[in-house]
Amino acid sequence: MPSEPSDDDPASPTSMATSHIIKSVPRSQFPVRVSDKGPQPFDLRVQKRVMRWRCRPFSLDTDPVWIVEPDLKLIKEVAQTHLELCGLSGDAITIEFFAEGAYHKLYTINTTSTHTGLPKQCIFRVAIPEHPWYKIESEVATTEFVRHTTSIPVPIIYAYDSSTDNKLGLEWMLVEKISGIPIEDTWSDMSYDAQVSLTKQLAQWFHQLSLHTFDEMGSIYMQFTKSEMTFYVGAMIDYNLFQGGRLAYNIHRGPFDCMEDYYDSILDAQQQEFNDIVYHASSRPCGVEANDEPDDVVVGEDKWRDKLEDDPDHKYFGRYGERIGFSEFDLEHIPKAIKALRDNLPVLVIEPYPDSFFTMLSHPDLSFSNILMDASGNIKALIDWEGIVLQPPQFLTQYPLCLKSKETKHVDGMSEELLRINLNAITLTKLRKVFRAELEVLESPYLQVFEEESEYEQELHERVWNRTLHRTRVPNWVEVQLEESDDERDKDGKRSSLPDVAKDEVEDIEKDDVGDNNRLAEEMARVEEEMSRTKTEKVTLHTMGEAYKMR
Numbered sequence: 306m307p308s309e310p311s312d313d314d315p316a317s318p319t320s321m322a323t324s325h326i327i328k329s330v331p332r333s334q335f336p337v338r339v340s341d342k343g344p345q346p347f348d349l350r351v352q353k354r355v356m357r358w359r360c361r362p363f364s365l366d367t368d369p370v371w372i373v374e375p376d377l378k379l380i381k382e383v384a385q386t387h388l389e390l391c392g393l394s395g396d397a398i399t400i401e402f403f404a405e406g407a408y409h410k411l412y413t414i415n416t417t418s419t420h421t422g423l424p425k426q427c428i429f430r431v432a433i434p435e436h437p438w439y440k441i442e443s444e445v446a447t448t449e450f451v452r453h454t455t456s457i458p459v460p461i462i463y464a465y466d467s468s469t470d471n472k473l474g475l476e477w478m479l480v481e482k483i484s485g486i487p488i489e490d491t492w493s494d495m496s497y498d499a500q501v502s503l504t505k506q507l508a509q510w511f512h513q514l515s516l517h518t519f520d521e522m523g524s525i526y527m528q529f530t531k532s533e534m535t536f537y538v539g540a541m542i543d544y545n546l547f548q549g550g551r552l553a554y555n556i557h558r559g560p561f562d563c564m565e566d567y568y569d570s571i572l573d574a575q576q577q578e579f580n581d582i583v584y585h586a587s588s589r590p591c592g593v594e595a596n597d598e599p600d601d602v603v604v605g606e607d608k609w610r611d612k613l614e615d616d617p618d619h620k621y622f623g624r625y626g627e628r629i630g631f632s633e634f635d636l637e638h639i640p641k642a643i644k645a646l647r648d649n650l651p652v653l654v655i656e657p658y659p660d661s662f663f664t665m666l667s668h669p670d671l672s673f674s675n676i677l678m679d680a681s682g683n684i685k686a687l688i689d690w691e692g693i694v695l696q697p698p699q700f701l702t703q704y705p706l707c708l709k710s711k712e713t714k715h716v717d718g719m720s721e722e723l724l725r726i727n728l729n730a731i732t733l734t735k736l737r738k739v740f741r742a743e744l745e746v747l748e749s750p751y752l753q754v755f756e757e758e759s760e761y762e763q764e765l766h767e768r769v770w771n772r773t774l775h776r777t778r779v780p781n782w783v784e785v786q787l788e789e790s791d792d793e794r795d796k797d798g799k800r801s802s803l804p805d806v807a808k809d810e811v812e813d814i815e816k817d818d819v820g821d822n823n824r825l826a827e828e829m830a831r832v833e834e835e836m837s838r839t840k841t842e843k844v845t846l847h848t849m850g851e852a853y854k855m856r
Contacts, residue, residue, distance in 0.1 A: 325521070325523075325537040325538045325539065325560065326535055326536070326537045327517075327519060327525075327536050327537060327538060328450070328453075328454065328535070328536045329533045329534070329535040329536070330453045330533065330534050330536075331532065331533060331534075332529065332530070332531065332532055332533050332534050333534070335391070335461055335462060335463050335464070336445055336449065336461075336462040336463065336464060336465055337387070337390050337391070337463065337464040337465075338445075338464075338465065338466075338467070338529060339387065339464055339465065339466040339468075339471075340466050340467060340468035340470065340471070342467075342468045342470065343438070344437070344438040344439060345437070345438065345468075347437070347552040347553055349550060349553060351434055351437060351469055352434050352435070352437075354373070354474065355371065355372060355373045355433065355434065355474070355475065356369050356370060356371055356372055356433050356434065356435070357369075357370050357372055358370070358548065358549050358550070366548060367548050367549045368407065369407065369408065369433050369435040371410070371433060375410055375431045375473065375475060376473070377400055377412070379472050379473045380400055380412060380429055380431070380473060380477075381398065381400050382472055383429075383466075383471060383472055383473050383477065384398065384400070384414055384429050384479065385398065387463075387464045387479060388414075388416060388427075388479075389419065390463070390464055391427070391463035391464060391479060392418060392419050392420055393416045393417070393418060393419060393425055393427065393463075394416050394417045394418070394419050395416070397416075398414055398415060398416045399414075399415045400412050400413070400414055400415075400429070401413050401415075403428065407433075408432060408433050408435065408691070409430050409431060409432055409433065410430070410431045411428050411429070411430050411431075412428070412429045412430075412431075413426055413427075413428060413429075413482065414426065414427050414428070414429050414479075426482040427463065427479055427480060427481060427482050428479070428480045428481070428482045429477060429478075429479055429480075430477060430478045430479075430480060431473070431475050431476070431477050432475065432476040432477065432478070434469060434475065434476060435547065435548075436542060436547045436552065437467075437469065437476070437552075438467045438468070438476075439524070439539075439540055439542060440542055440691060440692065441465060441467045441476045441478065441691075442467045442526055442527070443524040443525060443526055443539075443542050443691075443692075443693070444478075444690055444691040444692070444693075445462055445465055445467075445478070445527065446525045446526045446527035446536060447524070447525045447666075447690045447693045448460075448462060448690045449462070449527060449534060449536075450525050450527075450536050450666075451514070451690065453534075454513075454517060455510070455513040455514065456513065457510050457513065457514075457687055458684060458685060458686045458687060459686055459687060459688070459690065460480050460481045460483055460686050460688060461480070461481035462478060462479070462480050462481075463479040463480065463481065464478075464479045465477065465478040465479065466478075483677045483685050483686045483688070484679065484685070485677035485678050485679050485685035485686065486677065486678065486679075487673060487674045487675070487676065487677060488503070488673040488674075488676045488677075488678055488707075489672070489673035489674050489707075491678070492673055493725070493729070495682075497732070499682060500732065500736060501736065501739055503684075504708065504736045504739045504740050504743070505739065505740075505743045506684065507671065507705050507707075507708070507740060508739075508740045508741075508743035508744050508747070508749075509743070509747070510668075510671075510687070511667065511705070511744070511749070511751045512744060512747045512749035512750075512751055514665070514666045514667055514668070514751075515665050515666075515667070515749055515750040515751035515753075516750060517665070517666055518663045518664065518665060518750070519538055519663065519664045519665070519666070519695045520562065520662060520663055520664070521538045521559070521560035521561060521562050521662075521664065521695065522541060522559060522560060522561040522562075522564075522567055522664050522694065522695055522696060522697070523538040523539055523540060523541045523559040523560030523561065523694065523695055524538070524539060524540065524541050524542045524559075524693065524694050524695065525537070525538060525539075525666075525693070525695070526538075526539040538560045538695065539559070539560060540558040540559050540560070541558055541559035541560065541561065541567075541694055542691075542692050542693075542694055543558075543559075543571070543694060544692075545571045545574060545575075545770060546558050546559075546570060546571065546574055549578065550578070550581070551574045551577075551578060554573075554574060554577040554578070554581075556570055556573045556574050556577065557569075557570045557573070558570065562662055563654075563662055564654050564655075564697070565650050565651060565654040568646075568650055568654060568765075568769045569647060569650055571769055571770065572643050572646055572647045572650075572769060573647075575643055576640070576643050576644075576647070579639060579640060579643070638780075641780055642779035642780055645779060645780040645783045645784075646768065646769060646779065646783060649783055649786075649787060652786070652787065653765055653783065653786055654765070655761070655762060655765075662697070663697070664695040664696050664697055665695065665696065665697075665698055665701060665750070665751070665754075666693065666695055667693075667696075667701045667702070667751075668687065668690070668693065668705075669693070669701075669702055669706070670689055670706060671687070671705040671706050671707060672705075672706045672707050673707045675687060675688050675689045676688075676707070698753040698754045698756075699754070699762055700766065701751075701754045702754075703754050703755055704737050704740055704741075705740070708733050708736055708737050708740060709733070709737075741755070764782075768782065
C-alpha cells in the first residue's frame with residue numbers, strides 16, 4: 306500500500322532544484338503512487354532477469370526484447386491489492402491478455418465499480434525495465450501535466466509502481482480503459498469534412514501544448530505533497546542515453562540548458578560504450594546478447610544476405626544479422642569520429658536562441674492508432690505519452706505523424722490498393738495545409754517549428770545521433786566546417802551564421818511532402834486516368850476520385 310505523502314517527497318530525485326520547477330497544481334485523487342522509493346542505482350541484473358537488448362540488423366543500435374512472460378497469477382494479486390484505491394472491486398476479477406508492444410504488455414481487468422456496482426474494465430500495463438523508474442515516472446507526470454494544463458483528453462492513471470520491488474518484479478500501471486476505437490480503423494470511412502474537423506482539432510492540441518515553454522531540454526517529472534502535485538524538468542528520457550548498457554555509465558543525462566551539453570552527453574555515452582572493457586570482451590554493447598529467435602531473421606533481403614555471405618564465420622554479424630563485433634576499420638575510425646565531434650562542439654553547435662534558450666512540449670507519436678474515438682465520432686482520448694521530451698522548436702515534427710504520407714506512386718496497371726494509397730496521400734497533403742492554416746488562425750507559437758528549420762543543424766544532429774556515420778566522412782565533414790571564414794563566427798568562436806555545406810556532404814533527410822497545386826493537379830489527373838482504365842468492379846474507386854474533385 307502507498308505511504309501517506311509528506312511535504313518532502315522521498316520518491317523525487319534529490320537533485321531537483323527549485324529552478325527546475327515549472328508548475329504546481331492541487332493534488333487530485335489519482336494517480337496513486339504505490340512506491341515511495343526514488344530512483345535506485347542502476348543494476349544490470351534488473352534488466353537481465355526479464356529482457357535483453359537486441360542489436361538491430363547491421364546497426365550499432367539496440368532494441369529491448371522480453372525474455373519472460375509476466376505471471377498472470379501475480380498480476381492478479383498485485384491488481385487486487387490496489388483496485389479498491391481506484392473505486393473498483395477487487396473481488397471476483399478476471400484478467401486476460403489485451404495487447405503488447407515493444408515496451409509493454411497490456412492486460413484487461415474485468416471488475417465492477419464499488420460506487421455503482423456496474424461492470425468496469427481497466428488496463429494493467431507492465432513495463433519492460435529499459436529505463437527503470439525514470440521512464441514510467443516521466444510518463445505519468447507528462448500525462449498529468451497535459452491533463453491539468455490543456456483540454457486534451459487523456460486516460461485516467463489510477464495507480465502505478467515505478468519500483469521493481471514488488472511481487473511481480475516489474476514496473477506497472479493501472480489505467481482507465483477507454484471505450485473507443487483507434488481512428489485508424491475508421492479513417493477510410495470518414496467524410497472529408499470529418500477529416501478536416503479532426504485535423505483542426507489536432508492543430509488546436511499542438512497549439513495548446515506549445516503555449517507552455519521551458520528553459521531546458523529534459524523530461525517532465527512530478528513531486529507529490531499532501532496538497533499539491535509539482536511538475537519539474539529532470540533527466541531526459543533519450544534513447545541515446547540509455548540503450549544497451551549505457552545506464553551503467555556515469556554521464557550527464559539532463560536537464561540541458563544548451564544544445565552543446567546535450568550533444569556532448571550523447572557522444573560521451575558512445576565513447577564510454579566503445580571504451581568499455583565489458584563491451585569489447587563480449588564483442589557487443591554491455592548487456593546486449595545475440596539474437597536466437599527465427600523471427601529476428603531479416604536475411605531475406607539481398608542487402609542483408611550479401612553482408613552475411615561476406616562474413617561466413619560470423620565474426621562481425623550473428624546468424625540473424627545482429628551486430629556482434631567490429632571490423633578493424635570500425636575500431637580505427639569510430640573513436641576518431643567521436644573525438645572530432647566532441648573536441649569541436651563549441652564551434653560546430655549553433656545555439657538557436659543563445660540569449661533565451663527554450664524548449665517545447667509535443668507528442669512525437671501522434672498517429673491514428675493513438676487517437677481513440679467513440680461510435681459517434683467524438684474523440685475520447687490521446688494516449689501513449691511515454692518517452693516525451695522537451696526539445697527546441699527546430700527538432701519538433703512539423704506535422705502530426707498521422708498526417709504524413711509517402712510519395713504517391715504511378716505504375717501501369719495500378720492495383721486497387723495502390724489507387725487507394727495514392728488518393729489517401731493526396732488527401733493528407735491537403736490536410737497538412739489545413740493543419741498549418743489552423744495554426745496561423747490561432748497565431749500559435751508552434752509555427753516557430755516551421756520557421757526554425759536548418760539543413761546544417763539537421764546534419765550535425767544526424768552525425769551526433771547516427772553512429773553508422775562515424776566513419777572517415779565525419780572527421781572530413783568537421784574539417785570542412787572548421788575551414789569556414791572567421792567572419793562567420795562571433796567573438797566567442799561560435800558559428801553565428803549557417804555554413805554553405807557542399808552538396809555531396811548533405812545526407813538525405815526525410816522531409817514533409819507538402820506539394821503544390823500544380824503537382825497535386827498532375828497527381829490527381831494520373832490517378833483518375835488510371836482509374837478510368839479499370840473495369841466496372843472498380844466503380845467505387847472512380848466515385849472516390851470524383852468525390853475528391855468536388856472537395
